[in-house]
Amino acid sequence: MAGVSMAAEWQLLYNRYNRKPELYLMQWKHVDFMRNKVACAPFGGPIAAIRDDAKIVQLFAKSALRKLRIFTSSGQLICETVWKSPGGRLIGMSWSDDQILVCITQDGTCVFWGNGVVCINEAFGIFAVPDLKNPRVVQLADCKLEDLPHFIAVIEPQYTMSGNVEVLLGVGDHVLLVEEDGVQQLGVGIGPLQKIVVSRTGKLLASFTHDGRLLVLSTDFSNIIFEHTCESALPPDQLAWCGMDSVLLYWDDMLLMVGPYGDPVCYIYDEPIILIPECDGVRILSNTSMEFLHRVPDSTVSIFQIGSTLPAAFLYYALDHFDRQSAKADENLRLIRSSLPEAVEACIDAAGYEFDISQQQTLLRAVSYFAVRFGSQFQRDCIQEMCKTLRVLNAVCHHDIGVPLSIQQYKLLAPAVLINRLINAHNYLLSLRISEYLGMNQEVVIMHWACTKITASLGIPDASLLEILLDKLKICKGISYAALKHEPHSSKQIPLLLSIGEEDTALMKAIENGDTDLVCLVLFHIWEKRPSLEFFGTIQPRPLARGLFITYAQCYKREFLKDFFLSTGQLQDVAFLLWKQSWELAKNPMASKGSPLHGPRIKLIEKAQHLFSETKEHIFESKASEEYAKLLSNQLQNSA
Structure with a gap:
């Protein structure tokens, strides 16, 4: 059955299952991570790619011009432009929280976070721009560096006591914590550390030592949470948190998933990948596909774990018996009659975490066929709400739109922000339909469309264009002009x-x-x-x-x-x-x-x-x- 094959693809990390379903086969062509700098936005956002001028690559006639290209997460080309090297060599590229692509040129090194960036210039001065929307440069305290640090990491202002950005630098056998007003030494003797990445909550650090150990520590370096010795002392190309449960280390062709207990999980790749951390997992982008590695939700485990005898599993498999007109359908329901609300809740919850539409439908059918007959109005409302949410998620996840949001990401992002992002990508029809479906104000969508139409309609007399627009907008009741x-x-x-x-x-x-x-x-x-x-x-x-x-x-x-x-x-x-x-x-x-x-x-x-x-x-x-x-x-x- 589908549930058995689904569970067979899970990987067990100590006592927690993980899975990495494929979201897309990438629709782009000739995008090679070995030749390009790539920046990926979180929350299923766009991907920017540009040929890496620091690498020697073979150029063909039509690719001689260096182009900056923007793609959806499914690999659909949104736009492209010739890169004219404004300000010098490109040293850093990232997406802001508002999905604005930020490019930094000239010399030095930089680290981005949210809507901010920290840079170290050639003279080893450290500068921060706390808010890229209002680019005011702040010079941090002088660390008297004589060489670039082993790593640079940032603790975002929202997680610091001072409310200002704190920068972690790997220097010698310790770490420097740099602020605007001073410098502190932390973790003396714990290093040298080759890489550090800060957890999403700003409370933990994952670090890789010079002798090949992964250490997870508190941000003040006072407590080592857990330690894992890797087979290689060579630092990983990428280090990332996967939710709060595990850490990912990537070398050349191997992705290692390490948790606080038990043996790590190893994934082998025959092409380069890029890790894109999300609030509930990590998206894995390769030249050919996009996957989502995350912990299997408890509700899904309760249904599909091999040999499960929990009520949700009985409810789910009762549907299969019912479709085959087997008497076991009624038998399953009698066994869980007293636990039916619990089973219904688990099936609804599990449907929300699925990207496969047929699996969503099967889970919700199991609930609809049996539970609604005995359930309360509350359960009916929950089913309707989940169906509404899934319709939105499936619509934006479609490869033509290319925004693969999980249900947790969607709740964190909020529908209004999602609609604004769809508007900015000129997906007006979908934005309008989602706004109408969720009972939200459609005026913002329509006005943005109208203004874009005006800007793009060159050659049409203003009076004629205005008449056309107003005629169309009359369809929308109560709209403000x-x-x-x-x-x-x-x-x-x-x-x-x-x-x-x-x-x-x-x-x-x-x-x-x-x-x-x-x-x-x-x-x-x-x-x-x-x-x-x-x-x-x-x-x-x-x-x-x-x-x-x-x-x-x-x-x-x-x-x-x-x-x-x-x-x-x-x-x-x-x-x-x-x-x-x-x-x-x-x-x-x-x-x-x-x-x-x-x-x-x-x-x-x-x-x-x-x-x-x-x-x-x-x-x-x-x-x-x-x-x-x-x-x-x-x-x-x-x-x-």
Whole structure:
């Protein structure tokens, strides 16, 4: 039977079964991991590939141009562009949480996480960009490195006590924990460590030592959770967590799965693979296929484990007897009558974890045929909800869409985020159908489609295009035309403009309306989304927006305001800000003569004097600043 053959494919790691069903046969051609740099997004996201210029490869006439190509997880080409090497050699490539491809060029090395990145340059300086949506560079403490570390790993800000990123560097026989404010030595004598990977929760580390041992430790290196000696001291090409139950090590043709107890599981591959960690397992991408290695859920084990006598197994196999018109169907049901709710719950749960549609249907048929007759309304609701979820998952997993989400990933991602990703991939029809099926607002999908249609419809007169769009949109009851500028109420129009990325239009509309609350709403949205210089360029020619920003920043973001004034050449305004800071320090009781705050006051005044001296209109202020700085310096010396 199908259940028996399914269980035969499982691998036992101590007392837990694992499986790796094939999700796709890849539809791409001529993608070879030996020749390409590849970046894979989690949650079944897209794959970016570009020829690795660090490797010597044979070029053919039509492949001489270096192209960056984007594929779905099933290998369908989404788009491609000629790589023009902006900024120099490509050293790192990764997808952000928002599925934006980030490429880093020039020299050094880098490590990505979520929406951030840490880089080490040629001079061994360590820099972090905590939020790629607002790329502010932070220099971390100087480690006095003389060579690149054995490894670089990141503990994300959400898992640190300080709320800032922490970087782990393998140096000598220990590890350096580097923050913005300092450096600590950890695990002295435990190394040298060749590789480290941080668990999804940020609480554990999997590391590979110089003498071929896998160590799983707490992030503070105070406790070794378990240790496994590998057959080779050669560090693995890839090291990854598989959920929280096991660690994967990959060398050339061998993938080793190690758990805290028992012998490891070994998988052999005759082509290179890439490990893509997910919240509940690891996707395994090769040149020809995509697999998903994960722990077999308890509900699935209770049904399909060979020799299982649990109620869920009796319920499942009762369906087979029923289809063969065997009396054993009734016999099975009588045996589990008192445990029927438990069996129903297990079959519904197991259906949710299956990628094979026929297996989903069989599990749910087993429930529908027998359990609904005796079950409660609650069980019927559970079956309906699971059917609804599976229809969505099966639709996005189809090879034409190529988003292979497990049910756990889907719940963690949330339907609204999934729909936004489908919209951004221009899968409008599917997005609309899923939104309608789940009872969600379809307006965002329709407006995004309409705006894309407008952008792509070159050569069609505006009036004709608008008439076509409005005629189509009338089908949707209650739709707002804000994104097409036909919504009379700005309070509705502006949030919708922001939701589809029309920030400049939203700002223009808010300023025209004269509502300062709406202008502030748009400003904060643009501020968060755009780089600083681009944000400054957006507000500079707009007096109302500029004035509101300056008023807010004077109270809450003074350093950012200095950057704005410097970018626009308003040196005297920066100087006045420095004066204001100095006077605020003077009000502090700790700023009395000879206190530690007295020195910083002098430095602020000296900086203001230098900036005033750059403008002819502020000679008086420059001279006054110079004399005041001398006065404060004399006071400091006399009090010493």
